[in-house]
Amino acid sequence: MTETKLLEGKILLNGHGEGELLRLDEPLSFWGGVDPASGRITQVRHPQCGISVAGRMLALPGTIGSSSSSAIMLELIRIGQAPAGLVLVEPDAILILGAVVAREMGWQAPPAIQIARDEMQALAGGTYRINAGE
Amino acid sequence: MSLNLSPDEINILNGHSGAGAAMAMRIVSETARLFGAERLIPVASAHIDGALYHGDSGTLFAEKLLAGGARVAVPSTLNVGALDLACGTRTRLPPHEHDMAKRLMLAHEAMGCLATWTCAPYQAGHRPKTGTDVAWGESNAVAFCNSVLGARTNRYGDFLDICCAIIARAPDYGLHRPENRRAKVVVDCSRISARLKSSEVFWPVIGSWFGRMIGTSIGVVEGLQGFATEDRLKAFGAAAASTGAVALFHIAGVTPEAPTVDAILGGIPAEETIVVTPDMLTVARAGLSTTDLLAIDAVAIGSPHLSFEELAELDRLLDGRKTAVPFYACTGRHAVLAAEKAGVRGRLETSGISIVADTCVVVTPILSGFSGVLITNSGKFAHYAPGNTGYAVQYGSLADCVESAVSGRLTRDETAWA
Numbered sequence: 287m288t289e290t291k292l293l294e295g296k297i298l299l300n301g302h303g304e305g306e307l308l309r310l311d312e313p314l315s316f317w318g319g320v321d322p323a324s325g326r327i328t329q330v331r332h333p334q335c336g337i338s339v340a341g342r343m344l345a346l347p348g349t350i351g352s353s354s355s356s357a358i359m360l361e362l363i364r365i366g367q368a369p370a371g372l373v374l375v376e377p378d379a380i381l382i383l384g385a386v387v388a389r390e391m392g393w394q395a396p397p398a399i400q401i402a403r404d405e406m407q408a409l410a411g412g413t414y415r416i417n418a419g420e
Numbered sequence: 421m422s423l424n425l426s427p428d429e430i431n432i433l434n435g436h437s438g439a440g441a442a443m444a445m446r447i448v449s450e451t452a453r454l455f456g457a458e459r460l461i462p463v464a465s466a467h468i469d470g471a472l473y474h475g476d477s478g479t480l481f482a483e484k485l486l487a488g489g490a491r492v493a494v495p496s497t498l499n500v501g502a503l504d505l506a507c508g509t510r511t512r513l514p515p516h517e518h519d520m521a522k523r524l525m526l527a528h529e530a531m532g533c534l535a536t537w538t539c540a541p542y543q544a545g546h547r548p549k550t551g552t553d554v555a556w557g558e559s560n561a562v563a564f565c566n567s568v569l570g571a572r573t574n575r576y577g578d579f580l581d582i583c584c585a586i587i588a589r590a591p592d593y594g595l596h597r598p599e600n601r602r603a604k605v606v607v608d609c610s611r612i613s614a615r616l617k618s619s620e621v622f623w624p625v626i627g628s629w630f631g632r633m634i635g636t637s638i639g640v641v642e643g644l645q646g647f648a649t650e651d652r653l654k655a656f657g658a659a660a661a662s663t664g665a666v667a668l669f670h671i672a673g674v675t676p677e678a679p680t681v682d683a684i685l686g687g688i689p690a691e692e693t694i695v696v697t698p699d700m701l702t703v704a705r706a707g708l709s710t711t712d713l714l715a716i717d718a719v720a721i722g723s724p725h726l727s728f729e730e731l732a733e734l735d736r737l738l739d740g741r742k743t744a745v746p747f748y749a750c751t752g753r754h755a756v757l758a759a760e761k762a763g764v765r766g767r768l769e770t771s772g773i774s775i776v777a778d779t780c781v782v783v784t785p786i787l788s789g790f791s792g793v794l795i796t797n798s799g800k801f802a803h804y805a806p807g808n809t810g811y812a813v814q815y816g817s818l819a820d821c822v823e824s825a826v827s828g829r830l831t832r833d834e835t836a837w838a
Contacts, residue, residue, distance in 0.1 A: 298454060313635070315662070318782075318804040322475045328807040330710060348635060350665045351803075353469050353557045356577035361475030376636070377454050380577035386450045387481060387579045390443055 300419035301397030305370030308342035315351025316358040325367035344369035359384025372398035440490025444583035452591030466585035469557030473521035482527035493588035506777040537778035538752030555584035563657035566668040570676035609643035619836040621817035624799030627656035629704035631664030645673035659799025711812035717792030722750030728758040743772040744828040750780035
């Protein structure tokens with residue numbers, strides 16, 4: 287049985303979440319990069335194209351591209367295919383916004399924390415948990 | 421350091437302006453808190469990118485704002501929707517999705533947004549003055565607004581733009597603050613030939629390279645003076661904002677905040693200077709295409725939406741010839757109107773061009789089938805078309821698109837790259 291590791295950092299969004307780590311090798315625009323009906327990465331130029339972000343502890347080295355990525359995050363949350371948590375290296379107005387709006391709509395949204403870039407690089411594979419606030 | 425709201429803002433938060441405005445204020449304040457903003461600032465306009473259907477959640481959110489009595493409090497233009505309400509292009513959206521997409525668009529119109537339905541509002545007469553704070557969404561519009569117009573906006577994601585428009589305020593952080601608009605990286609294009617720089621096909625390529633290289637930093641490009649037109653800057657910004665998080669770029673001697681490289685560095689040495697070589701552009705250009713196949717199944721241009729001048733150039737290049745494959749020219753209703761007056765629209769349609777307004781072929785299902793090869797002159801289409809449409813991409817100039825459309829085979833003029 288594998289051990290669940292606790293992730294700690296600056297809390298960007300409160301909440302609890304647990305999932306297997308998915309660390310993106312390159313930044314990704316959720317709009318045009320993630321299928322809002324399934325969570326699968328669809329950007330053909332992305333090295334992790336084809337993998338799903340649903341239920342994963344998603345570590346992002348940065349977000350790029352479309353400002354509609356908030357809408358993709360909101361839709362993933364509504365249909366239950368969102369990441370279990372977001373691990374960022376800088377606050378991101380676009381992805382987190384999707385989660386902020388989801389909470390206004392009364393939907394369960396993932397927590398988000400910020401850690402240093404080298405800490406993100408050092409994360410080993412496995413299952414991680416965020417217990418942020420509350 | 422925490423967010424201080426004014427008495428008026430606290431009243432909005434407490435529902436004095438309605439439940440919709442209170443929800444908008446909560447969302448804007450939460451974002452302000454996230455970025456450590458100490459206050460909200462007034463904004464003069466907004467460009468709203470939340471009326472494009474991606475699933476029912478967006479419609480439910482807009483309708484919740486509307487039901488709470490929310491109305492925009494500043495002039496607010498609308499980005500594309502998922503339907504072509506102006507020209508009636510048929511989409512393949514199933515009935516439920518079509519209905520929800522239309523409800524989403526109508527909810528935004530009902531909140532008082534202007535029915536511009538374009539990703540190039542700056543070419544539809546909406547041009548905030550240099551130095552004005554605004555809240556704009558849509559990555560290319562943000563880049564153009566900050567860089568070419570010199571107005572000040574962050575990259576507002578869907579939902580935050582409409583919330584800012586409703587409360588006429590935005591968090592005071594990032595690019596609203598002059599000290600954060602300085603260039604840190606210098607990009608030197610003086611080694612690139614004048615012939616290439618005066619060719620339209622260069623701009624999406626350098627833009628796409630720039631976005632990938634610069635990420636979230638801010639760069640100033642030297643060596644493009646005398647070559648930049650408005651449509652070229654539009655193409656550069658759109659490509660850069662697709663491959664990177666570029667919200668602001670400077671072109672020395674061209675964009676308003678960068679009369680010179682030194683001026684926009686603000687007396688602080690550049691963190692990095694990169695000399696662009698022809699080889700770097702060759703790699704960037706190759707990255708815009710995703711296939712070697714030569715048979716062309718469709719042509720898609722107009723991301724960002726074509727200006728009237730670009731439609732007129734398309735008309736000139738076609739010169740009355742008929743296209744052999746479907747050819748989609750995406751534009752705004754403002755340009756359709758101008759093209760109609762000038763007789764351009766009729767000639768384009770006779771040649772077989774499908775004019776798509778209010779939306780585009782990469783954001784909603786218009787292309788037939790889910791595979792094939794598409795040629796485009798847009799760096800943004802080249803970036804997003806494979807994931808969104810299933811089509812593989814060949815990248816070329818507008819003239820290459822026209823010649824390929826007429827012959828049905830990839831026809832590319834390489835002289836500018838020689």
